[in-house]
Amino acid sequence: MGAFLELKEVHKAYFLHGKRIDVLRGVSLDIEKGELVSLVGASGSGKSTFLHVVGTLDAPAAGTMRYQGRSVFDMNDAELAEYRNRTIGFVFQSHYLLPEFTAAENVAMPALIQRQDRVMSLRRAKELLERVGLGARVEHRPGELSGGESQRVALARALMLAPSLLLADEPTGNLDPTTGEGIHQLLREVNRDLGLTAVVVTHNEVLAQSMPRRLRLLDGRVQAA
Amino acid sequence: MTSWRAPLLTVGGLLAAAGLGFIGYGLYRADTIAMAAGSTANFTVGWGVLLQSWFSAQWVLRFHDFRSAMAAVEHEGVRGVARGIPHVWGGLAVWFAGWAVIAAGIRRKPDEAEGPSAAVGAPLYPPLARFQDFHWGTLGAYCGGIFAAQLVLVFGYLASVKMLPQIGAFLLCLSAGGLIAFAGGFFGAANSKRLSTPEATIAVLYAGLPIPIFLTLLHQQPAMALLSIFDERELLAVRSLFHEVMFLSSLLGDNMPALGYWLVYGFLVLVLVLGINLGFVATSSGRVDLRLSYELFVASRHVSVFRPRLIGGVLITLLFIVVPPLLLYAIATAANAAVEMTRIQKLGLKDPLKAAAALNLLKAKRQGPTAMMTALSVGGVGVGVMALIIVLSVMSGFELDLQQKILGTNAHGVVMKYAGEAMPEYPEVMKKIGGVKGIVGQTPFILNEVMVATEGNIAGSMIKGIDPKTVGSVTDLPRYMQTGSLEGLTDPSKIVAPRLAPLNEPALDDAPTEKKKPELLRDPLIEEAPHDAPDSAKLPGLVLGKEMANSLRVTVGDRVNVVSPLGSELGPQGPMPKSRPFRVAGIFYSGMFEYDSKFVYISIDEAQSFFGLKGVNGVEVKVDDIDDTRRIMKAVRDVLDGYPYRTKDWGEMNANLFAALRLEKLVMGIILSIIIVVAAGLIVATVIMLVLEKRKEIAVLKALGVSDGGIVKIFLTEGLQIGIVGSVLGLISGLVWCLFIEKYGIKLDPQVYYIPALPVRIEPFQTALSVVIAVLISFLASIYPALKASQVEPVEGLKAE
Numbered sequence A: 001m002g003a004f005l006e007l008k009e010v011h012k013a014y015f016l017h018g019k020r021i022d023v024l025r026g027v028s029l030d031i032e033k034g035e036l037v038s039l040v041g042a043s044g045s046g047k048s049t050f051l052h053v054v055g056t057l058d059a060p061a062a063g064t065m066r067y068q069g070r071s072v073f074d075m076n077d078a079e080l081a082e083y084r085n086r087t088i089g090f091v092f093q094s095h096y097l098l099p100e101f102t103a104a105e106n107v108a109m110p111a112l113i114q115r116q117d118r119v120m121s122l123r124r125a126k127e128l129l130e131r132v133g134l135g136a137r138v139e140h141r142p143g144e145l146s147g148g149e150s151q152r153v154a155l156a157r158a159l160m161l162a163p164s165l166l167l168a169d170e171p172t173g174n175l176d177p178t179t180g181e182g183i184h185q186l187l188r189e190v191n192r193d194l195g196l197t198a199v200v201v202t203h204n205e206v207l208a209q210s211m212p213r214r215l216r217l218l219d220g221r222v223q224a225a
Numbered sequence B: 001m002t003s004w005r006a007p008l009l010t011v012g013g014l015l016a017a018a019g020l021g022f023i024g025y026g027l028y029r030a031d032t033i034a035m036a037a038g039s040t041a042n043f044t045v046g047w048g049v050l051l052q053s054w055f056s057a058q059w060v061l062r063f064h065d066f067r068s069a070m071a072a073v074e075h076e077g078v079r080g081v082a083r084g085i086p087h088v089w090g091g092l093a094v095w096f097a098g099w100a101v102i103a104a105g106i107r108r109k110p111d112e113a114e115g116p117s118a119a120v121g122a123p124l125y126p127p128l129a130r131f132q133d134f135h136w137g138t139l140g141a142y143c144g145g146i147f148a149a150q151l152v153l154v155f156g157y158l159a160s161v162k163m164l165p166q167i168g169a170f171l172l173c174l175s176a177g178g179l180i181a182f183a184g185g186f187f188g189a190a191n192s193k194r195l196s197t198p199e200a201t202i203a204v205l206y207a208g209l210p211i212p213i214f215l216t217l218l219h220q221q222p223a224m225a226l227l228s229i230f231d232e233r234e235l236l237a238v239r240s241l242f243h244e245v246m247f248l249s250s251l252l253g254d255n256m257p258a259l260g261y262w263l264v265y266g267f268l269v270l271v272l273v274l275g276i277n278l279g280f281v282a283t284s285s286g287r288v289d290l291r292l293s294y295e296l297f298v299a300s301r302h303v304s305v306f307r308p309r310l311i312g313g314v315l316i317t318l319l320f321i322v323v324p325p326l327l328l329y330a331i332a333t334a335a336n337a338a339v340e341m342t343r344i345q346k347l348g349l350k351d352p353l354k355a356a357a358a359l360n361l362l363k364a365k366r367q368g369p370t371a372m373m374t375a376l377s378v379g380g381v382g383v384g385v386m387a388l389i390i391v392l393s394v395m396s397g398f399e400l401d402l403q404q405k406i407l408g409t410n411a412h413g414v415v416m417k418y419a420g421e422a423m424p425e426y427p428e429v430m431k432k433i434g435g436v437k438g439i440v441g442q443t444p445f446i447l448n449e450v451m452v453a454t455e456g457n458i459a460g461s462m463i464k465g466i467d468p469k470t471v472g473s474v475t476d477l478p479r480y481m482q483t484g485s486l487e488g489l490t491d492p493s494k495i496v497a498p499r500l501a502p503l504n505e506p507a508l509d510d511a512p513t514e515k516k517k518p519e520l521l522r523d524p525l526i527e528e529a530p531h532d533a534p535d536s537a538k539l540p541g542l543v544l545g546k547e548m549a550n551s552l553r554v555t556v557g558d559r560v561n562v563v564s565p566l567g568s569e570l571g572p573q574g575p576m577p578k579s580r581p582f583r584v585a586g587i588f589y590s591g592m593f594e595y596d597s598k599f600v601y602i603s604i605d606e607a608q609s610f611f612g613l614k615g616v617n618g619v620e621v622k623v624d625d626i627d628d629t630r631r632i633m634k635a636v637r638d639v640l641d642g643y644p645y646r647t648k649d650w651g652e653m654n655a656n657l658f659a660a661l662r663l664e665k666l667v668m669g670i671i672l673s674i675i676i677v678v679a680a681g682l683i684v685a686t687v688i689m690l691v692l693e694k695r696k697e698i699a700v701l702k703a704l705g706v707s708d709g710g711i712v713k714i715f716l717t718e719g720l721q722i723g724i725v726g727s728v729l730g731l732i733s734g735l736v737w738c739l740f741i742e743k744y745g746i747k748l749d750p751q752v753y754y755i756p757a758l759p760v761r762i763e764p765f766q767t768a769l770s771v772v773i774a775v776l777i778s779f780l781a782s783i784y785p786a787l788k789a790s791q792v793e794p795v796e797g798l799k800a801e
């Protein structure tokens, strides 16, 4: 059995106006369980694309990816949905909360999608919100939260089902340094407490340096930084 | 990438059109348009080619060799073929040339020269490798489904109708066919895990359509459609078989034999589509999951139709016909705004913070465009269902009213002999009939056509000899008597001329007074009574309807002449119509114009002597359960050992009338369903708006682990919620309206409608059907937007900032 997450020869290109943009040109990478990885790279180098492919939100053109030995790209729609639901937790640059639902409902959504009991899920969601310091914002809608608060709700949502892989795409990119530092602190905490594996894309050099393993995306390939 | 060259396309298109024109002209010259149309219809629908070849082979086989077959074709009236042939061939050539030019106008652009990518040699992304645009298995399932469904329907019906009653057999086979179509759709979609629209289109057009086309051709151009695989006699048999299959059409009347089958076909296609959808929803994500939990949660937050304001508003709008509630709403909101604003202003002077909060609350209450659209769609569906229920109930009311009137004046069934033979042995016959279970009354009758004449007026009529003692056990005639009575038929001395008490007359008769006036005036002016008083007292009695009495201007005690063209007497210049005087013994009013203006009753003895008849024409019977008449009449027939006796029930006697009514109801139903279809259009627009609005949310949901099937389910439920809420509101308001019409009535002009108020009859089945159809249409309407929603790529949605 190979690594926890194993990518081989992953290629991805966009076609625009008849021109090909090679974004990923054979990314090969192993990530071990419990690793906290930072990914840096120039703007437009393909960091988001890489995370999307790993999170199966975007289809690559070629390559293989194994999660705990299972070939992810071979899964059908239901299995992919389940992979995203149980294995992956996403945090994006914007919070992407669902505007019709309260903070607690947003956090509980992954469990609801799994058809878990609504009351139980909401209870757990409230605990998570307290943990990220938002115990007083449980019934607020996303429109009634600040950027930093929303991002913390999004983090709580990503942690709802205790995923084994957290993918964070510039989670602090839209936040001021102090708020950003709070989020980073949280990330490190959950990594330490829950032992989850995380790949964090960031522009923040300080944060990148503070991660045990540092990667850089250059010319469509991932290298150690 | 393809590039199009417009000039070539235009020229090619024109050429092809000209070619078609030539072909048409050639066919016209050859006088073979009809035949060509028939064969083209067969050819264009795919396996029609096979059918046609098989027919042709049969044709050839029948005549042993090709030449005599062709000779037979010549003989069949295709003599002019030679005249059109050059034009047809020329036209074909031009037509193909046109297509060639069009093809030349479409070119594939060469790929831009670019080096091989870095990915050469890497393993292809598996879904890319698996990608398949067309699934033969799915095509097979769809085709098999729609084709087998029809075969089962047609042949199953033909087989089971021998054992079951028509409706039972039809419903049984329709359900079986529907099940097969559904299964075909379900498994086809499950096989491809997509909706597979191209496959479905091909199936519906190529495997499904030929059968209804074939059946229609069978009726329009029997010889053409079957191309002589059957001889004349077989053809007739086959036609009548198919006619039976088109059970619906026999209900709809004889003028539209194929309509019934087309409706059935439409139903099967609908069921197929339903099956495809459920199959797709259930299995698209690789696993059957029809549960709705978070899907409903998300959907109800998206459309939020279950708001008391929306539901109450729509219901009130439907109940009080749109305009008053809207007006009320406008007034209320204006007043509310004025009050709120002044309140907030005042508040603002005291506590700005509270005022700001109040203002915020006010703004939050204002609804967005999607909420408006939702309300509109709910209202649209509601209006459709309501209109459908009201109109169909009123039409059912008319039908019931008509049926009651027919059953009041008509017997439930009659027993007669073939060829209208007289029935002198009727006492024995009646004894036998009386023993049949379910018969509750019977009376003998004689029926003939005569003219009824007074001085200056004449009216054609049906004269019926009745037995006044027993006629009441079969029809409501005694109850319908307005003036005089049936006793006067047998005992002329019982006839009481109302002119002795003329003041009573208007009170007894509710006809408009001006119509009555001539009679009232006539009494004192033209004193007829003295000169025919002595013998007119002995004249036999006759009862006629109110309308006829009005048009003949006679009343009880007046003398009328009955003239029969049949029982002619020999006069000085050869045969003369027989004429006999009668005295009006009574006037009846049944409320059915046809009877009140046409029917005249005399006693059976008088009728026998007048028409020189021994016995009677037949026996009328009344049964205990009118819905069971057909079976009871069959029992009567069995008791009488069939021939020469025959029976008819009320349905058969008025078959055309009821068929016309039902056709009218169906057409009304179809027309009104268009309202629902329009409402469905609103649903499509609403859900599409929702999908566009929620692109980002869809992407997020997918990232959180909702499968494509889940997204489809979310948006299907959104459309379905609108449909269900709208239908239920329409149902409630429709029923309320029906009850209102029934209770308080909408008065009709009795001169025009011959019915005092709009009749209403709520039929549970047809009401439920309206609701089910509306819900189904809403469901189908939301399929397309739901699919679009599921196709939103997560990355695209996440980028849509």
Ligand SMILES: Nc1ncnc2c1ncn2[C@@H]1O[C@H](COP(=O)(O)OP(=O)(O)O)[C@@H](O)[C@H]1O
Binding pocket: A014, A015, A016, A021, A023, A041, A042, A043, A044, A045, A046, A047, A048, A049, A050
């Ligand atoms: N849908 C798309 N179509 C065409 N090009 C795209 C698309 N999405 C991303 N790209 C291109 O791919 C490259 C990588 O994008 P991205 O992964 O978002 O970069 P990063 O996150 O590193 O800033 C960029 O050059 C961008 O222009």
Ligand SMILES: [Mg+2]
Binding pocket: A047, A048, A049, A169
């Ligand atoms: Mg990015």
